[in-house]
Structure formats: C-alpha cells, structure tokens
Amino acid sequence: MAERDDPGIIGRRVQQLRTERGLTQKQLAEPAYTPAYVSTLEAGRVRPSEEALRHIAERLGVAYEELATGRPARLATDLRLRLTDAQRTLATGEAEIAAEQYTALLAEAESHGLEAECAAALLGLGECALDTGDLTTARERFEQSEKRLADAPLPVRVPALRGRAVSHYLAGELRYACYLLESAIDELNRGGLHDPDALLLLYSAVIAPYMDMGAHARAAQAAEFALALAPQVGDPALLARMHRSVARTMIAEGRMAEADASLGKAAELYRQLQIRTELANCHWMRGYLYAQNGDLERAESELREAQAMHSAQRAALYTSQVAVELADVLHRRGKSDEAATLLHGVLGDLSSERGAVHSAGAHRLLGIIAEDGRDTETAEEHYVRALSLLERAGAAGDLADLCRLLGDLLRRTGRIDAALDAYRTGLGHRTAPGTTTLGPAPAHPPL
Known part of the structure; x- marks a missing residue:
C-alpha cells in the first residue's frame, strides 16, 4: 500500500x-x-x-x-524539477545562488516528509560548499545526505559518499579519502551491486588522492577500469569528469597527446552542458599538462583562464590552488617576483586543513625563490613548513623531492648531519610505484 x-x-x-x-x-x-x-x-x-x-x-x-x-498533487515531481534547476544554477558557477535554491527546496521537502528530495537538496548544498571552499560544511551536508539515504542501495548513496571523500581529500586527508572510496568500490564489486555509473564516479574520484600519495600504479589501474566502464554510462557529465581525471594518469605516464585528447573531450562535453566550474578545471589541467611538457607560454595562458573563471565564480579554494600552479609556471618563465607576490597573496587561504598539498607547493616554491635570492634562512623555513604539510597529508608523491631540496640546502650551509636526516626521510618515501600502506587494492569490476 x-x-x-x-x-x-x-x-x-x-x-x-x-x-x-x-x-x-x-x-x-x-x-x-x-x-x-x-x-x-x-x-x-x-x-x-x-x-x-x-x-x-x-x-x-x-x-x-x-x-x-497532505501533499499537493505532483509536489514530488515539481520539487525534482526545481532541484534540476538548482543544479543548472550551480553548473553555471553561481554557487551562492544555487545554495539559496537548495536551502528553500530542503525546507519544503522536509515539511512534506520527502526523504529522497531532502537527500538530493543536501547533496546539492554539499556541492555548493565544495565550490566555495567551505569544506567543513560540505562534509556535513554530504554526511546528512547519506543518512537520509541510509536504507537505500549503495549505488544511490554513492554521489554523497563521493562528495564526502572529495571534501576529505581537499582538506588534506588523502588516506581517509582513499579508504572511503576503496571501501565503496569493494562493496559494489564484491556484493554484486554492479552499477556502471556509481563505479565510474568512484574510480574517477580515487585517481587524484592516489596520485598525490604516489600510488601511481593504483591510479593507472583506476583509470583503466574507468575507461572500460565508460561505454556502459550514458551521463555526459559523468563521462566528462572521467576524461578529466584519467588525463592526470596519462600525464604521469608521459602520454601527453592522449591526455590532451582526453581533456579536449571533457572540455567539449562541459561546454555543451554549460558546466563552467568543471570547464575551468579542464583549463587548469591543460595548464598542468603544458607545464609538464615544457610549453610554458600555453601553460600560463590556460592557468590564467582557469584562475579567471574560478575567481568570477567565487570559487576561492580552487582559485588559490590554480594560483600556486600558475606561480610555478611564472617562476620557470623568469617572473619570480610576480610568482612570489601571487603566492603570498593566496597562502592565507590555504592551510593543513584546506588545500594542504597546494599549500605545501606554495611553501616549496617560495623556498626555491628565496634560495635563488641567496636567502637560505627563509628558504629553509618554507621547506620545513612544506615538509610538515606533506607529511601530515600523506602526500608521498612530493615528499621525496622536497627532502632532496631541503637536504641540498642543509649540505650547502655545512649542516651535514641534518642534511643526511633529510635525505633519509626522503628515501623512506621513495617507495616502488603504486605501493602504499592502504592494504589490498580494491576488487576488479565485473567488466
């Protein structure tokens, strides 16, 4: 009944x-x-x-x-249509306006006891908070959305779970983000809950924390599974997100042309869907790709475009993260003063709880710039700060390089024992590609 x-x-x-x-x-x-x-x-x-x-x-x-x-006829249908409108508002980069829409829809859904619509509104509020960089609120909203769906099958809960994992990842809790995503992947694959959309969302999301942790083999495997699942998925936004995520593993493997093509597919889909935040992220990733490939002029152009788009959308955290990568390109182009000014301008918006990996990147680059200017004391302070941030986040991918920089600085200033300690710390993080202490890799999907 x-x-x-x-x-x-x-x-x-x-x-x-x-x-x-x-x-x-x-x-x-x-x-x-x-x-x-x-x-x-x-x-x-x-x-x-x-x-x-x-x-x-x-x-x-x-x-x-x-x-x-007691609910007006077609209320649930009407609410779902308005939730879609709020989603479109968020896609255009108007996160604050979208949050107002979602808040009103949440109150209305709660007043009529519509749990699924409440969960959808909370999910939207979580995505709005991610875009504005309010990671604590984002995590809370995703958790609340999951609770509303506690009795629903796991595939239904996956978007909220993925949002929660991303908020932990952006806060610098890489290992916990991996744990959340891997646990869900295992439950789906081992429990026979094969849902291509849910699995693609999870595999796409786990690539970034894997890469930052230095687990390149696992990231590559996740990308391989995502590409294999893609033909079974019809959601173009989901496919675009997959192409953008997979491009990062291709860059790491030196497959630059393939990565560029993958980012091109993602950008075209985002343009058609008018999802501006993700389109900005495609410019960001393209800038990273060109920087890795030595094409610094194009890298600067793409990163400036990404920064301008995120800034216009008031996406403060993403704007600051892009600025760090832009500063690296500027430094490599001989514009060190401009790079340092840019970094000092965003450091206040980054911390161990908010963009930890990019915060460390900012301190690392400021250390290099200080060292170029023969200010070894300031350089050492920045390197030590970066080391602390990366160790806390578990970002093994960058730790070894930073320990080498710090060790070289200490050796040049005559502190040989301290330099050896720094080198040993770095060697401890130079594990074989893809090996982590995360435990067994997730189960394979039944492709």
Whole structure:
C-alpha cells in the first residue's frame, strides 16, 4: 500500500475538506458508502482502504495523494524539477545562488516528509560548499545526505559518499579519502551491486588522492577500469569528469597527446552542458599538462583562464590552488617576483586543513625563490613548513623531492648531519610505484 498518514490525520483532513465544500456526510458517502462509514472515518476510528480514499478524493475534487498524505498533487515531481534547476544554477558557477535554491527546496521537502528530495537538496548544498571552499560544511551536508539515504542501495548513496571523500581529500586527508572510496568500490564489486555509473564516479574520484600519495600504479589501474566502464554510462557529465581525471594518469605516464585528447573531450562535453566550474578545471589541467611538457607560454595562458573563471565564480579554494600552479609556471618563465607576490597573496587561504598539498607547493616554491635570492634562512623555513604539510597529508608523491631540496640546502650551509636526516626521510618515501600502506587494492569490476 502507498505511503499515507495515520487514520486520525486523514479523518480530520476529510472532515475539513468536506466542510469547506459544504457537503454532508451522506453526500460524500454516496453511492458506494454509508454516512456512518464517513463519520467513523472522520473520527479516525477506521483505516480507510485505498479504494475508499479514491472514492472520497473524487467526491471532494482533490488528488488521492493529497488526501492520503497532505501533499499537493505532483509536489514530488515539481520539487525534482526545481532541484534540476538548482543544479543548472550551480553548473553555471553561481554557487551562492544555487545554495539559496537548495536551502528553500530542503525546507519544503522536509515539511512534506520527502526523504529522497531532502537527500538530493543536501547533496546539492554539499556541492555548493565544495565550490566555495567551505569544506567543513560540505562534509556535513554530504554526511546528512547519506543518512537520509541510509536504507537505500549503495549505488544511490554513492554521489554523497563521493562528495564526502572529495571534501576529505581537499582538506588534506588523502588516506581517509582513499579508504572511503576503496571501501565503496569493494562493496559494489564484491556484493554484486554492479552499477556502471556509481563505479565510474568512484574510480574517477580515487585517481587524484592516489596520485598525490604516489600510488601511481593504483591510479593507472583506476583509470583503466574507468575507461572500460565508460561505454556502459550514458551521463555526459559523468563521462566528462572521467576524461578529466584519467588525463592526470596519462600525464604521469608521459602520454601527453592522449591526455590532451582526453581533456579536449571533457572540455567539449562541459561546454555543451554549460558546466563552467568543471570547464575551468579542464583549463587548469591543460595548464598542468603544458607545464609538464615544457610549453610554458600555453601553460600560463590556460592557468590564467582557469584562475579567471574560478575567481568570477567565487570559487576561492580552487582559485588559490590554480594560483600556486600558475606561480610555478611564472617562476620557470623568469617572473619570480610576480610568482612570489601571487603566492603570498593566496597562502592565507590555504592551510593543513584546506588545500594542504597546494599549500605545501606554495611553501616549496617560495623556498626555491628565496634560495635563488641567496636567502637560505627563509628558504629553509618554507621547506620545513612544506615538509610538515606533506607529511601530515600523506602526500608521498612530493615528499621525496622536497627532502632532496631541503637536504641540498642543509649540505650547502655545512649542516651535514641534518642534511643526511633529510635525505633519509626522503628515501623512506621513495617507495616502488603504486605501493602504499592502504592494504589490498580494491576488487576488479565485473567488466
């Protein structure tokens, strides 16, 4: 039987609607029921059958759903359409306006007890908070969305779980982000809950934390599985996100042309879908690709475009992260003063709890610039700060290089024992490609 209120509430609702329409109990009951039955129903002493409620709803001129639940007809459908509108608003980069829409929709869905719509609104609020860089709020909203869907199958809960993992990742909690994503992948694959959309979302999301942790083999495997799942997925936004994520593993493997092609596919899909935040991220990744390939002029152009787009959308955290990579390109182009000014301008927006890997990157680059200017004391301070941030985040991918920089600086200033300690620390993080202490790799999807 469909969801409905208890008999007492339904009875009072029937009585109120009957009185408003000026009908007697006899008129409402005819021809199928008796006035006594209507009287008993209005008193809440009988649980009406669906057939009886449909008869009474027709006599009262209201929808069955409205009589049974108190919700206006088509309310859930209307809410879902408005949730889609809020999603479009967020896609255009108007995160603050989208948050206002989602907040209103959440209140409306809660007032009518629509749990699925409440979960969707909370998911949207989490995505808005991610875009504005409010990672604590993002995590809370994703957790609340998951709780609303506690009884739903795992594939339904995956978007909220992925959002929670991304908020932990951006906060510098790389290992925990991997744990959340790997656990969900395992549960889907081992439990026979093969859902291509859910798996593609998870494999795409786990690539970035794997790369930052130096687990390149696992990142490459996740990319391989994502590409294999792609033909089974129809959502173009999901496919675009996959192409953008997979490009990072291709860059690491030196497959620059393939990475550029993958980013081109992602960017074209995002343009068609008018998803500006993700399109900005494609410019960001393209800038990174060109920087890795030594094409610094194109890298600067792409990164400036990404920074301008994120800044226009008030995506503060992403703007600051792009600025760090732009500063690296500027430094390599001989514009060290401009790079240092840019880095000092964003350091206040980055921390161990907010963009930890990029915060470390900023300190590392400021250390290099200080060392170029023969200010070894300032350089050492920045290197030590960066080392602390990377160790806390577990970003083994960058730790070894930083320890080498610090060790070289200490050796040049005559502190041989301290330099050896720095080198040893770096060697401890130079594990074989793809080996981590994460435990067994996730189960393979049944492709």
